Amino acid sequence: MQELHPICFELSNGMRVVYLFTPTYVAHIGLTFLAGSRYEEENEVGLAHFLEHCLFKGTTKRKPFHILSRLDTVGGELNAFTSKEELCIHASFTNEHTERTIELLADITMNSNFPVKEIEKEKEIVLDELNSYLDSPSDKIFDDFEAQLFKNHPLGNNILGTKESVQSFTSEDLQRYVDRLLTAQNGVISFVGPIPQKKLQALLEKHFGNFRKGEKQQVNNPFSDFKSFNIWTQEANYQVHAIIGSIAPNYSDEERKGMNLLTNILGGPALNSRLTLSIREKYGYSYNVEANYNPYVETGFWSVYLGTDQKYLLKSIDLVKKELKRMRDVKLSTLQLHQAKQQLKGHLALSLDSNSGLMIGLGKSLLVFNQIDTIQEIKEGIDKVTAEEILDIANKYLLPEHYSEMVFEMK
DSSP states (O other): OOOOOOEEEEOTTSOEEEEEEOOSSEEEEEEEESOSGGGOOGGGTTHHHHHHHHTTSOBSSOOHHHHHHHHHTTTOEEEEEEOSSOEEEEEEEEGGGHHHHHHHHHHHHHSBOOOHHHHHHHHHHHHHHHHHHHTOHHHHHHHHHHHHHTTTSGGGSOTTOOHHHHHHOOHHHHHHHHHHHSSGGGEEEEEEESSOHHHHHHHHHHHHTTOOOOOOOOOSSOOOOOOOOEEEEEESOSSEEEEEEEEEOOTTOTTHHHHHHHHHHHHOSSTTSHHIIIIIIITOOOSEEEEEEEEOSSOEEEEEEEEEOGGGHHHHHHHHHHHHHHHHHSOOOHHHHHHHHHHHHHHHHHHTTOHHHHHHHHHHHHHHHSSOOOHHHHHHHHHHOOHHHHHHHHHHHOOGGGOEEEEEEEO
16 A cells, blocks of 8 residues: 655645645646534524535625536536534546636625525425435434434434425525634645645645634533433335434543444444454345444444344344444454454555545644655554454443434334
């Protein structure tokens, strides 16, 4: 795995940049802000995601068509996403269109004017997206599970918001959110591509040097009130959907690496994960079974998801709990631990094969940790995890009395 050598620097206004030179024809740039849904006020649920849409709806010098066409006409791509903690606007383009792209991103993040007519049209688009999500139980159950896990806390809010909240948003609401959260100190720029650093820095200074200033967001309401639950409901599905999970380590916790390894062994993307080998391969109960670990600033959660036929539901849940018990009771052998580490490092290598994903990952690392770990440091961190640590983590976070369950049964 070839070592990467990203460079971090600041613009004159204090905005941080992470830059990685790659000798390719295509470049990627992203602006990532601590402006995800957890930073919304009580009357703003869904506003971060709505802003993600509305940033493309007009600026003081461009109409929506000109924003959307600016990169599309030269074969580039402009996109954005919202998570619980971040809002990211990003683009991919051929290197001769670097300044065109940088200027466009600066325009939509600094000069969006949120025309009322366009905002009202976009509400219908977002409401349609919300309906589409409600029509997908395999997606909906994750959000419903997290809503219950973090009940009465911003981390539990649906990123899309509600029909009522989306319909209530105004241009003034969007502008206040931008002024509060899309600031130089609360975001980072990440770039992966063939442009020399000095040239990139000059272009960024030219177009982002006057970016609005503000403070980096802090988590003022850390989550701490976890209560387990068991919710079974009936829905008009063709399949039963189930999640079992609980609280897990946060971003900065030393147990995070071990939890990543544990989750990967249990039900990661590989076909030889324990849950896949048991529930899918041995018994044929489920096409889709997976384990996930989602860390946040002050907390995190693990989950096991599966979709199955009604007649296999209880048997499948029993098999999940059997594998969770096995993680708590049986320490990994030397060979098992070595293979698990090699597998996780292989997944890391595959993730670095996408420069677009790499760009987003570098931005998030600088934004959250204010540093970029080398590949060697990441690999060494994985190698340091012991079988005893994984067993301790399993017995801390996978305890049956802490399980929460959510099941969508068929009507």
